[in-house]
Amino acid sequence: MGNSAVLQFDVPVFSERWGHDDPYTLKLAQVYLELSLAPEKAICRWTTGGPVWQSKRHSLEHVLGHDRVEFPPEFKRDLRQIWTSWRTGSYDDVKAVFEMERLFNWLNLLTRSEIERRKRIDEGEEEEDEERNETRPYRRRSRLGAVKLVFTDHPENENSGS
Numbered sequence: 001m002g003n004s005a006v007l008q009f010d011v012p013v014f015s016e017r018w019g020h021d022d023p024y025t026l027k028l029a030q031v032y033l034e035l036s037l038a039p040e041k042a043i044c045r046w047t048t049g050g051p052v053w054q055s056k057r058h059s060l061e062h063v064l065g066h067d068r069v070e071f072p073p074e075f076k077r078d079l080r081q082i083w084t085s086w087r088t089g090s091y092d093d094v095k096a097v098f099e100m101e102r103l104f105n106w107l108n109l110l111t112r113s114e115i116e117r118r119k120r121i122d123e124g125e126e127e128e129d130e131e132r133n134e135t136r137p138y139r140r141r142s143r144l145g146a147v148k149l150v151f152t153d154h155p156e157n158e159n160s161g162s
Contacts, residue, residue, distance in 0.1 A: 003089065003093055005030075007029075012104065012108065014108040028086050030046065033083045037063070037066075044080070079103060082099045
């Protein structure tokens with residue numbers, strides 16, 4: 001099965017700002033990846049040196065940050081990895097959509113878990129972790145150590161198991 005020239009589909013992204021899922025549009029093409037929720041767009045272009053995110057205004061951090069969606073570095077890496085697998089034909093359209101949906105479900109789980117953690121702290125049911133630095137919210141991934149995506153068919157993960 002071949003890949004589309006442009007693969008476009010919606011992925012739900014839980015917005016802490018609004019407290020519900022928003023349907024972000026994800027577009028994959030040979031020369032770019034785009035994640036958008038009008039009017040915001042994150043754009044990553046494929047260059048001879050590999051994928052490069054566009055200006056700060058079109059960065060993933062800016063677009064998701066607009067809705068207070070924070071993400072660990074692994075999210076950005078895995079997003080590029082799935083796109084690359086689709087570009088090279090390792091993933092067909094169906095597999096790419098499946099993996100992207102799985103990745104965004106993981107992001108939503110992280111976001112909801114962090115909101116619940118903060119709520120427990122505010123209610124005095126849990127103490128703030130002094131080691132946690134709120135300017136580096138991606139550290140929350142350690143709270144969910146069992147929730148990790150591993151792409152076993154990617155060369156750098158072949159020996160990591162599942």
